[in-house]
Amino acid sequence: MVLFGIYLVKVTLLSGLLYAYYHFLLRDRQTFGWSRFYLLAAAGVSVGVPLLNIPLHLTVPHTGTPTVAPLLKCIPGTGEADPAGAPMATAAPVIPWTQVALGLYALAGTVLLGLLVYHIKALFRLERRSEHHQMGDVTLIATDAPGTPFSFFRWIFWDRQLSVHSANGQAIFRHELAHVRQRHSVDKMFLQLLCAVLFPVFPLYLIRRELQLIHEYLADQAATEEEDAGDYARYLLEHALYAKGHRVAHAFHQHPLAKRIAMIGRQIHPPAWSRWMILPFFLAGSALFAFTPTPKAARTLTVVIDAGHGGLDPGAPGGGLLEKNITLDIARAVARLAPGYGVNILESRPGDSLVDIEDRILFAGRHKADAFVSIHVNLSSPGETGIKNFISVRNRFADSSALLGSLLAGHLGRIYPTEKVLRTHEEHIGVLDRNVCPAALIECGYISNPKDRAFISKPANQDKIARAILESLADYANGRGGKTLQIQGGSQ
Incomplete structure (x- = not known):
């Protein structure tokens, strides 16, 4: 609306x-x-x-430290898939004025x-x-x-x-x-x-x-x-x-x-x-009215875009597609579109090669990255759908990671159904737990769901995902953050 x-x-x-x-x-x-x-x-x-939709990139000057709402208590996950989804927090009913x-x-x-x-x-x-x-x-x-x-x-x-x-x-x-x-x-x-x-x-x-x-x-x-x-x-x-x-x-x-x-x-x-x-x-x-304003970072933000899996590790399969190829396509789209957003993108996996988790983390540290975004797709029963965002509360960047994850969820939610909570995982996720900078992991839909698979496999939609990620990063660089989403336990 x-x-x-x-x-x-x-x-x-x-x-x-x-x-x-x-x-x-x-x-x-x-x-x-x-x-x-x-x-x-x-x-x-x-x-x-x-x-x-002709992007008009606007630089928003940094005006101070972003205001972040207090995080809700983290609910640890079990590490097992829950077909019904993680329990959602209940809230007082509100009038959906937009729908009205x-x-x-x-x-x-x-x-x-x-x-x-x-x-x-x-x-x-x-x-x-x-x-x-x-x-x-x-x-x-x-x-x-x-x-x-x-x-x-x-x-x-x-x-x-x-x-x-x-x-x-x-x-x-x-x-x-x-x-x-x-x-x-x-x-x-x-x-x-x-x-x-x-x-x-x-x-x-x-x-x-x-x-x-x-x-x-x-x-x-x-x-x-x-x-x-x-x-x-x-x-x-x-x-x-x-x-x-x-x-x-x-x-x-x-x-x-x-x-x-x-x-x-x-x-x-x-x-x-x-x-x-x-x-x-x-x-x-x-x-004048064909342009759509898009945020542009007021300072150059160096971000590692991490295409999940690769090489001998194909990731999740579904409908004749492989996770490693979809994640690489999205990561490349982010790198291609990044100059218009004032964000310096570094690809941890620029080709179809197997990169060790530790090497991905060392890559971020070697380039003094300001943020790390890992791209994945999910696999579950065909009924599971939508984008999910994961962070870790185990390292010293938990608050900044929560802000980054909340911005990603907000922008991605404008282009495709996205869960309105941030998830953690009981099991160890190296690129989140041991990273040297704020980090988030995006599960860009379910490769096992025909609707999600059709969306994420189209180049035009991959560009939409890339733009949503870049808009989130530009807002993050500009200190534009609102309420941080609730953190819940859950599995990949």
Whole structure:
């Protein structure tokens, strides 16, 4: 929900920026066709660009010692696998406000989409019970329904009392035919859907309103090609007392008459080059909201990334995959992406070789590593799933390791289900117990679980895991830590 909220803010700001540019610099100053293109592009870009994920690395200065909440009592594990999982600490029930907000949003969006479907179905009901006249590729539907004439895609709903062969009728028919031929209903449905799904984004309503007005300008322009502008303005005034048109259709009389009459026959033709003056602004504004801020270490942090197993030790097998290959791929992804996060990554196992546990620890000491992160995958019954994080409470870096593990769990939890506790192991884990720096071990899902296996075997997801690890390390370097997770005993 937080990510979706950020997305809505980005859409609102970008659409507001693009609409403001239109309102102050383009409105009533450009050709109507160009204005239509700009408004459609502004809506599409506003919705699409924030979905892009272009990392923008931000350096956060170190402001002091991180505040770490007191650790809960460590519950030692038994050293044996527990298919049901380790017992979780009970807590007082809390109201899941995030889920409540998301549910209310979904409910409101469903209601708005339902209203849109209701209005469309009303048009289909009207079409079925009315008289049809085929006029080329357009269907003229004669009806006594209020609000006619109006158009919807290739249907023109026509007032039975208005002769299509009269001068008045011919002008109005040309107007509605322009809506059909220029596919204005497609534009309108696109904006209606956006406004229903992203209803808190107010600038989208402004874009929709302006686009509907541009549609009328274009249709009026087509209608006056064979009609005196003064006579056509009179026709508009004669229909001013008609009932309001259908919500999802284009009604002849529906939009502000004063502006439409003022714009009849008025078509500004600026130099062609002037239209492209908006391009730098358009691209710059769009790019601004395509970036996703990611933390970058204010000081260079040296971290050993330890790919578990290797060489003659394949690790856990599952689904034709081997743990040693998956861990090496993830470690390499961390090393490849690290420069953008200001973290110096050293690989304890850069290739498919068997590296002794003591050599991994000596490697960290020799390079004066600030932290050590060991990458593994788990193996258990097929029902076990999710990422788990392990630390040790047996060495002098227990508190720092707990902070590091908590940050890892937080960032990894954003991309895949992750246990919200830190685990220890009753048995000896050398890379944790005897390390020369704060250390954490990540079990990146279960190779025995088809869903986990499918996730961790895809390079794109391995990059996601790598970025989550690097974001955690950048926060760790910057002293950005919150509440340390509970520590529980458990087995690998």
